[in-house]
Amino acid sequence: MTNRRRIARCVLACLMLAVAFPAASTQGAEMYLAASCTVGVSMALRCSTPHGKAAGYITATRQSSAPAQMSAQVNNLAKETPASPDEHAQQSQKRVTSYTLPHGTYAKARHLSRISFLLRVFLPFYQIALLALILRWGWSSKFRDWAEAASTRRIVQAAIYSSLFLLAFTLPQLPIAAWVHWLLRRYDLVIQGWASWFWDQIKTQFVITIIGTLVIAGLFRAIRRSPRRWWFYFWLGSIPVTLFFIFISPLVIDPLFNKFEPLQSHDPALVDSLERVVARAGLSIPPERMFWMNASAKVNFVNAYVTGIGASKRVVVWDTTIEKMTNPQILFVFGHEMGHYVLGHIPKGLGLLEALFFLLFYIGFRLSNRVLQKKSQAWQIRAPDDWASLPVYGGILLLLLFVATPLTNGMSRYFEHQADQYGLEVTHGITPDSGQVAAQSFQILGEIDMEDPAPNRLEIWWFWDHPWIGDRIKFALEYGPWSKGESPEFVK
Numbered sequence: 001m002t003n004r005r006r007i008a009r010c011v012l013a014c015l016m017l018a019v020a021f022p023a024a025s026t027q028g029a030e031m032y033l034a035a036s037c038t039v040g041v042s043m044a045l046r047c048s049t050p051h052g053k054a055a056g057y058i059t060a061t062r063q064s065s066a067p068a069q070m071s072a073q074v075n076n077l078a079k080e081t082p083a084s085p086d087e088h089a090q091q092s093q094k095r096v097t098s099y100t101l102p103h104g105t106y107a108k109a110r111h112l113s114r115i116s117f118l119l120r121v122f123l124p125f126y127q128i129a130l131l132a133l134i135l136r137w138g139w140s141s142k143f144r145d146w147a148e149a150a151s152t153r154r155i156v157q158a159a160i161y162s163s164l165f166l167l168a169f170t171l172p173q174l175p176i177a178a179w180v181h182w183l184l185r186r187y188d189l190v191i192q193g194w195a196s197w198f199w200d201q202i203k204t205q206f207v208i209t210i211i212g213t214l215v216i217a218g219l220f221r222a223i224r225r226s227p228r229r230w231w232f233y234f235w236l237g238s239i240p241v242t243l244f245f246i247f248i249s250p251l252v253i254d255p256l257f258n259k260f261e262p263l264q265s266h267d268p269a270l271v272d273s274l275e276r277v278v279a280r281a282g283l284s285i286p287p288e289r290m291f292w293m294n295a296s297a298k299v300n301f302v303n304a305y306v307t308g309i310g311a312s313k314r315v316v317v318w319d320t321t322i323e324k325m326t327n328p329q330i331l332f333v334f335g336h337e338m339g340h341y342v343l344g345h346i347p348k349g350l351g352l353l354e355a356l357f358f359l360l361f362y363i364g365f366r367l368s369n370r371v372l373q374k375k376s377q378a379w380q381i382r383a384p385d386d387w388a389s390l391p392v393y394g395g396i397l398l399l400l401l402f403v404a405t406p407l408t409n410g411m412s413r414y415f416e417h418q419a420d421q422y423g424l425e426v427t428h429g430i431t432p433d434s435g436q437v438a439a440q441s442f443q444i445l446g447e448i449d450m451e452d453p454a455p456n457r458l459e460i461w462w463f464w465d466h467p468w469i470g471d472r473i474k475f476a477l478e479y480g481p482w483s484k485g486e487s488p489e490f491v492k
């Protein structure tokens with residue numbers, strides 16, 4: 001259900017990876033392009049349901065990115081005690097008519113939202129500035145010299161260069177990530193301890209270095225082979241690579257960060273209910289493909305989603321979800337996720353993203369040629385196929401991605417809305433009063449994630465990958481083709 005969590009991607013890792021990873025999520029739409037991840041920080045825009053905003057930002061299984069101002073406010077706000085499981089159970093059954101937050105949470109949610117906004121604007125430029133400094137100070141050419149001195153083999157050079165470069169790029173972002181972690185802990189959104197958090201950062205760095213090495217090696221190979229059309233060949237190559245990462249992510253990368261067990265052994269009744277929704281959707285997801293994840297070791301958020309592709313496709317439900325939501329509410333959240341699946345959001349999202357990347361890569365190719373012509377001497381870059389030119393490509397791609405954000409987020413919000421509608425349709429008749437149940441699910445998600453109760457519309461348009469939760473509640477309560485004698489759009 002809610003978003004967040006996800007693998008690594010850190011710029012370089014993102015840049016190039018923006019391609020390699022675009023939409024490994026349930027709803028192809030959520031770009032990974034996290035133009036904002038920090039060190040291993042992973043932001044996770046993986047789908048998930050209901051909500052989406054802070055998530056993009058401030059939450060994440062393994063934390064998200066960063067900060068801005070540390071105000072005294074934070075200290076005061078963070079003192080409230082979170083609701084106990086019993087209180088949660090009672091609250092979760094309350095009739096919902098619109099999105100509201102209790103007073104203490106309201107102020108926190110507004111504060112988080114402001115920080116989140118500042119980060120979304122600030123981080124990409126901070127990252128571009130870091131890349132510029134790595135070039136200006138001659139670090140990039142130094143890393144190249146060391147890589148070339150160490151070996152004549154290209155792949156070894158790529159590994160050495162990318163390890164050093166990624167370290168130089170991610171370390172200055174670590175304090176930001178740490179600040180965000182501190183803040184989320186103060187707000188009780190996250191409970192992960194510092195040692196565990198730090199260990200996650202190291203693992204993430206390790207993962208992005210491996211992926212970065214492969215992507216960088218592929219990129220420069222394309223540049224050497226075809227100086228004029230490398231952008232096209234790199235783009236083409238990114239498609240199977242992306243599919244491959246979507247495939248191995250739940251098998252190899254996710255277990256590095258969280259514990260997964262068969263859902264059947266934790267909540268067999270839930271498995272039965274999920275199977276009914278699956279059957280209603282005309283899909284077949286056997287119980288062996290349903291997993292329980294021990295999220296409560298790190299966070300207080302709730303989440304449930306479909307991930308993987310082909311043989312790795314699976315359903316994941318976080319233990320926090322089982323604890324904080326009733327079964328009908330979980331079913332709605334799950335129905336939303338099924339919607340992404342059934343409505344083909346993964347292939348559609350991937351297709352649209354690849355089309356966008358086609359354009360961005362071409363523009364990036366033209367821009368990078370210009371920049372390299374002007375600056376290569378000052379930055380000691382020998383040619384476009386010199387490892388040292390990598391930060392140029394990275395910086396340009398980050399900038400283009402930032403500009404394209406409203407487009408990708410618009411697509412994502414559209415898919416999310418469709419999935420909401422699908423969730424309402426697929427649970428209709430299975431759970432009584434399914435619209436109200438959906439509204440309750442959103443309310444719970446909003447409260448747990450501290451979603452902004454009064455967001456700025458322009459900010460939503462540019463930065464949010466999910467619609468505002470208040471709008472989603474309104475839609476859930478109003479949607480009802482059945483009572484009007486109409487037939488539902490997706491689930492007949």
Ligand SMILES: [Zn+2]
Nearest residue numbers: 047048049419
């Ligand atoms: Zn979703």
